[in-house]
Amino acid sequence: MSIPLLESLYEDNEKRHKESLFRKLPVYNDESIIDFSTNSYLALQSNQQIAKEALRISENKMYGNMASRLISQSSPLYEQLENELAEWKGCESALLFNSGYAANTGIIQAICDKNTEIFCDKLNHASIIDGCILSGAKLIRYRHNDIKHLNELLSKSSSPHKLIVTDTVFSMDGDVAKLSDICELGSRFKCVVMVDEAHATGIFGKNASGVVEESGTGDGVHIRVGTLSKAVAGLGGFFAGSSQLKNFLVNNARPLIYSTGLPHSVLAYNIAAVRYIRNNPSIGKLLLEKAVKFRDALNVCGWDCMECSTQIVPVLTGSAESALELSSFLRSNNVKVPAIRTPTVPKGKERIRFSVHLGISDNDMEHVLKIMNQYRKAAV
Numbered sequence: 001m002s003i004p005l006l007e008s009l010y011e012d013n014e015k016r017h018k019e020s021l022f023r024k025l026p027v028y029n030d031e032s033i034i035d036f037s038t039n040s041y042l043a044l045q046s047n048q049q050i051a052k053e054a055l056r057i058s059e060n061k062m063y064g065n066m067a068s069r070l071i072s073q074s075s076p077l078y079e080q081l082e083n084e085l086a087e088w089k090g091c092e093s094a095l096l097f098n099s100g101y102a103a104n105t106g107i108i109q110a111i112c113d114k115n116t117e118i119f120c121d122k123l124n125h126a127s128i129i130d131g132c133i134l135s136g137a138k139l140i141r142y143r144h145n146d147i148k149h150l151n152e153l154l155s156k157s158s159s160p161h162k163l164i165v166t167d168t169v170f171s172m173d174g175d176v177a178k179l180s181d182i183c184e185l186g187s188r189f190k191c192v193v194m195v196d197e198a199h200a201t202g203i204f205g206k207n208a209s210g211v212v213e214e215s216g217t218g219d220g221v222h223i224r225v226g227t228l229s230k231a232v233a234g235l236g237g238f239f240a241g242s243s244q245l246k247n248f249l250v251n252n253a254r255p256l257i258y259s260t261g262l263p264h265s266v267l268a269y270n271i272a273a274v275r276y277i278r279n280n281p282s283i284g285k286l287l288l289e290k291a292v293k294f295r296d297a298l299n300v301c302g303w304d305c306m307e308c309s310t311q312i313v314p315v316l317t318g319s320a321e322s323a324l325e326l327s328s329f330l331r332s333n334n335v336k337v338p339a340i341r342t343p344t345v346p347k348g349k350e351r352i353r354f355s356v357h358l359g360i361s362d363n364d365m366e367h368v369l370k371i372m373n374q375y376r377k378a379a380v
Contacts, residue, residue, distance in 0.1 A: 020320040021341055034364045036337045036354045041311050042202060042283055043359035044233040050272045058268035065261030070250070077267035082238070084274055088209050089226070089240040090218055095249055096238050098259050100198050100227030103237035105131040106253035107223060108165070111192070111245075112137040116161040119153060121145065121177070123170050125196060137163075144173075147181040154189045162191040168211035169199035172345055172353060174308030176200075176211060183220025194223035199312065202231030202277045203284035231284075232277065234270040236262050283358065287311050291356040294365050301373045306351075313354040314340070315372075323350040326375060333371045 016022040044050055057077070065074050078096060085094035097103040108131030112118060116137040120128060123144045132139045138159070142150040154162070164186050166177045179195065186193040197210035205213030212221050223241050228234040239249060249256065277283070291311040298305055304316040317323040323339035330337050330352070337352045345351065354368075 020324055032334065034335045034360070034368060036335065036356070036360070036368070038355055038357060038359075039199070039230040040233040040359075041199075041231045041287055041355065041357045042233070042277065043357050044231070044273050044276065046359070047273075047276065050269070050276050053272035053275070054265070054269040057271055058265050062263070062265045064263040067260060068257060069261045070257055073261060075261070075264040075267055077264060077271060078261070081267055081271050081274070084271065084278075085226070085238055086240055088207065088274065088278055089224055090209070090213070091224065091240040091242070093243045093246040094238050094240045095246045095256070096236055096262065097253075097256055098236060098262060100196070100225065100229065100237035101127040101130075102255035102259065103225050103227075103239055104128050104196060105134055106255035107194070107225065107239055107249060108132055108137075108163075109134040109254060110249055110252035111135075111223075112161075112163060114138075115159065116163060117157050117159040119150060119157075119162065119164045119191070121166045121170075123173060124165065124167050125171060125198070128165055128167070128196060132165075144170075145175065145178055147178055147185070150182070151185055154185060154191070157189070160190070162189060163194060164191045165194040165196075167196045167198070169197075169204075169310050169312065171199055171312065172314060172340060172351075173306055174310045174312030174314055175306075176309055179211060179215045179217045179221070183217045186220055192222045193220055194225065195221050196225045198225070198227040198230055198237075199310070201226040203287060203311065205284075206281065208277050208281035208284045228270045228273075232270060232273045234273055235266050236270060287356065287358055290358070290360070290365075294354070294356055294369075297365075297369050298372065301369065302376055303372065311356045313356055314351045315354065316349065316351045318348060318350060320350050323352055327352050329375055330368070330371060333367075335368050335371060 066072060082094040082096055097106060104127035112135035114136045118132050118137045118139050120132060120139060120141050121144055122141045140153055142153055164182055168177050183193055200210040202208050204211045207213060212218055212224060226238050228236040295305050295313050306314050306316055308314055317326055320341040323341055327337055327339040337354055340353045341350050
């Protein structure tokens with residue numbers, strides 16, 4: 001029996017296949033692969049000091065939290081981790097969510113409604129866009145990192161309720177938001193300013209707390225979102241800001257209210273990893289120095305790394321087919337680098353995306369650069 005809805009879904013699969021846009025879950029178990037796909041920028045997942053400390057903190061208790069935190073919060077480590085995150089970020093309070101995605105969707109959905117205008121960078125993460133849509137607010141997208149355009153749009157706004165939201169490090173382009181300018185506009189136009197530090201936490205700033213710290217814009221940012229699943233190499237997302245905002249989110253953020261809490265063991269790992277970064281904040285600087293070296297070498301080879309200035313190094317290919325071809329060529333040479341295609345990036349801006357991390361050795365980078373140079377010479 002033909003079911004029209006299912007048939008339309010299967011047709012979409014076929015269309016994606018034809019356009020080189022079909023995705024499938026990768027399976028890689030070969031530890032010899034040079035992996036440039038991970039977001040574990042500080043390579044903490046293999047840090048034995050953190051693992052031992054996490055076991056000590058957990059007291060070898062591996063239980064999970066059995067309900068929403070508002071119903072039954074069984075682990076005492078929630079409060080401990082939130083206090084340490086708030087202190088690290090220089091804020092009054094912090095609030096844990098199950099992921100960065102849940103934090104973004106939950107916060108925006110809670111604080112905005114149909115009477116709110118949201119000014120959103122066009123390259124913000126999908127979780128931010130989804131939060132805007134769920135809120136029912138008026139979504140106004142400004143050109144990427146274009147402060148002049150943002151100023152023009154804010155000047156036309158008539159709503160008293162305005163939110164400016166941006167990533168601090170953009171996950172596909174690897175560049176950094178102009179936070180000082182954004183905060184100045186936020187102050188002038190009386191906006192709430194919200195930033196997502198997912199790819200910056202643990203890397204930027206004297207204490208490695210993020211771009212807000214490095215840019216000195218803490219007073220101009222009202223809401224900071226972070227994740228524990230990238231540089232921290234754990235699991236979960238979080239809000240950092242005022243106690244009043246935390247109280248509001250506890251009562252209104254649906255992903256928090258209607259999701260089971262994180263397991264005790266995960267919280268213990270998160271605490272151990274955050275403490276390690278705070279005690280070793282210079283490792284973020286080492287990572288960025290490694291990324292500069294790698295990016296400069298790619299540029300010398302003639303590759304277009306766009307305007308990246310972080311540990312995220314995109315290499316523009318210009319089509320889905322060429323991105324897949326280059327990614328496949330690298331994989332055949334024992335290097336894992338994902339092809340990034342539309343709708344994640346605009347059509348014509350397809351690329352492969354290197355995530356530089358501290359687990360990459362100098363020999364690894366030399367091997368990758370050699371392979372990339374070989375490919376480019378063969379293609380010319």
